[in-house]
Amino acid sequence: MSATHLIITVGILFWLLTCVAVYDIARKDFGAIEKKAVWGFTAMVPFIGPIAYFAFGFKKGTAKGRRARPTA
Numbered sequence: 001m002s003a004t005h006l007i008i009t010v011g012i013l014f015w016l017l018t019c020v021a022v023y024d025i026a027r028k029d030f031g032a033i034e035k036k037a038v039w040g041f042t043a044m045v046p047f048i049g050p051i052a053y054f055a056f057g058f059k060k061g062t063a064k065g066r067r068a069r070p071t072a
Contacts, residue, residue: 017050018043025053028061036061
């Protein structure tokens with residue numbers, strides 16, 4: 001694998017991680033809009049942002065709109 005392919009692969013990987021982090025932040029409730037905004041801006045920092053979000057912020061928010069399924 002050439003250096004160009006490696007750089008492109010790593011770039012795509014981090015772009016996908018950023019997309020997943022932003023989607024997850026949009027889905028969750030962090031208690032205050034300021035906290036959500038901070039995590040959103042953090043996730044947008046190239047390379048380090050998504051890693052920081054998944055390491056420290058992923059478990060802080062709660063998924064909104066989740067309801068228990070009714071049992072029959």
